[in-house]
Amino acid sequence: MLGLTKRDTALFAIVVAMVVFAPFILNPFPAASPMAQFNAGYPDLMQRFLIFGIFAIGFNILFGLTGYLSFGHAAFLGTGSYAGVWMFKLLSMNVLPAIVIAVVVAGLFSVLIGYISLRRSGIYFSILTLAFAQMSYALAYSVLTPITNGETGLQLSLNDPRILDGAAAADGSLPVPNFFGIEMRSSTELYFGGWEFTLNAGYYLCAVFMIAAFYVSIRIFRSPFGMMLRAVKSNQQRMNYTGLNSRPYTLAAFVISGMFAGLAGGLLVAMDPLAGAERMQWTRSGEVVLMTILGGMGTLIGPVLGAGLIKYLENILSKINDSILHQWFSLFPDGLSDFLVFIVHPFIGKGWNLTLGLVFMLVVIFLPGGLVQGGQKIAALFRRRKPDQPVSVKHPAE
Amino acid sequence: MGILEVNNVSKRFGGLKALDNVNLNVMENTVHAIIGPNGAGKSTLLNCLIGKLMPDTGSVMFDGQSVLGRKPHEINQMGISRVFQTPEIFGDLTVFENVMIPIFAKRDGAFALHAFSRVLNDADIVMRTEAMLEDVDMQDKRHANAASLSRGDKRRLEMAMCLSQQPKLLLLDEPTAGMARADTNNTIDLLKEIKASRDITMCIIEHDMHVVFSLAERITVLAQGTPLVEDTPENIKGHPKVREAYLGEAQV
Secondary structure, eight states: OTTOOHHHHHHHHHHHHHHHHHHHHTOOSOTTSGGGGGOOOSHHHHHHHHHHHHHHHHHHHHHHHHOOOOSOTHHHHHHHHHHHHHHHHHTOSBHHHHHHHHHHHHHHHHHHHHHHHTTSOHHHHHHHHHHHHHHHHHHHHTTTHHHHOTTTOEEOOTTOOOTTTOSSOTTSSOOOOEETTEETTOEEEEEETTEEEEEEHHHHHHHHHHHHHHHHHHHHHHSHHHHHHHHHHHOHHHHHTTTOOHHHHHHHHHHHHHHHHHHHHHHHHHHSOEEOGGGGSHHHHHHHHHHHHHHOTTOSSHHHHHHHHHHHIIIIITTOOHHHHHHHGGGSOHHHHHHHHHHHGGGSGGGHHHHHHHHHHHHHHHOTTHHHHHHHHHHHHHHHTSTTSOOOOOOTTO | OOSEEEEEEEEEETTEEEEEEEEEEEOTTOEEEEEOSTTSSHHHHHHHHTTSSOOSEEEEEETTEEOTTOOHHHHHHHTEEEEOSSOOOOTTSBHHHHHHHHHHHHHHOSOOOOOSSOGGGOHHHHHHHHHHHHHTTOGGGTTSBGGGSOHHHHHHHHHHHHHTTOOSEEEEESTTTTOOHHHHHHHHHHHHHHHHHSOOEEEEEOSOHHHHHHHOSEEEEEETTEEEEEEOHHHHHHOHHHHHHTGGGSOO
16 A cells, blocks of 8 residues: 555554544543643644654664764754744745745755765764754854844744735734644644543644655655665675765765754744754754664664654653652652652653663663664564464564 | 776885786686785785776776776776675675665666665566576575675675676676685686676686686786786696796695
8 A cells, every 4th residue: 555565554554543643642641630740642742742753754764774873963953943934934824835945945954964974974974964063053043143033042023024924913913823724723622531632733734744754754765765775874885886876875865864854843833933043952963863763773663752752751751840759659658758759859850861861771772773672572572472473584674 | 909908007005016017908708817925916906996996007998998087886887896805795685685786776877766666666676686696596595684694605695796787897806715615616616607607707816726727717917016927827837937926835
């Protein structure tokens, strides 16, 4: 179906189902229960799952297939965001032109950076991309203030021309991003008993783009182009002596992943029309590397899982504070409960990065193939219980 | 006129003269061996032919065109394939993919952006890959990861990759280095089979005299960067200068 093999179609169908039903799947606890703080089914976070999923899917096309580790992909995320906000300011509050231009501008920017950086490989490539991204960050923060509005960040104002649909909304306030009239922030609330589910327009717009991005990624993985990219990673010398020019292959992969990052940047501002320079900072570039490795580099679904896990930890753990901990441990005697709070305290709230670091270490040490390898190991355990079934051969790209 | 003509090629590495005025003429459809003791400049010469090194002086003409200054992939596209001393294959890819890639390169050129078609839907490529694997008798290992093959199979796979491009000239850099006698003999048989079944010129660098004298039709002896003699295997065996420079220390 859709030009995919049976296996890939099944994977694609699962991803589509997960994305469509995420508002339900991610809200397993009733709204009033104490566990409700672990619910991830609110629009803001779900949008981020998808947007950073797209970012990581694109990054994986470069890093997972060719092995070129870019440390500067946040530059494209930021470029896409700025381009998107400018479209809102100049043209219209419709998200479509903003997203399209975000992809195009990030693509052009990645041609420039890729063309120069790809003259080197290995650590030198990583450092070059990092240097370019930090330069972009510094420029956006200071010199390019007329375009980026510096520290404050680029935002909408009532003075913007917005030539297609006017500066202000009907009531004189700032207009909000919409898709041909459907406002991105509009939501429908559903109540089933104690459960609350939010179906958000912006989320489903992201879902369409994320599903399309995932589909493109499957097609690339299974195409001759994808095979050539894996050949680059495997043995570039042999590739060159086989009559293939590896440079345009790596550049194409770099630009494709840059455009995915631009799409993610465009979607970020479509959900919240504000772009700041910190979106280009190296920590953002590092985050997407973590997402890809955590989920499983070079696998189709891995980057999406990694992005989901990191964004979940970031948003859920950072909300937990000491008073919540005291509630949890209130069963224990006073001294013990204080002690437990003392132990757990560094891992929550602002310390969520510490938890992420621990998770990352555990994954890298015990599951070098990421969460996907973990899933495969569990699947293999179940398979071993039925001796008449052959143990499946590990598919190279899954 | 030969298919490969090397004229007055010299190459210096600092104070060391690796190649000194080398002239070499490889005739079409022959097996030409280049022998010589360690440090004679055999590998340097080969590297000059495939664009890995740029000689200081002289010219290298292949099929009437100069190869100097061209990138490795351009030289390959002219019709020169190379088998390396340690097999250079795509270790992370399957045997089948390893053979497909050179066929793609031959058909579609140095770069083609087929990002949306499925690899296995390309019937033409798949058919040619199947045929090539059959030629080298590796169909049963098609799904194996190339890195998991034995040394002999890696060599076989690398030759299949080179041959699948139907090169006019096949360069072999010590194809039997580090092999057991049985594997060496298999390689000799494979090369003989290849030579018998198609129009191909081969240029072999080899240390093992057994291999050289079973395959070569012409032999060039290189010593200290200059060719000593070029002749048929029979004459080389008896040549006094060669015995002195090289064969004296190895058994024939």
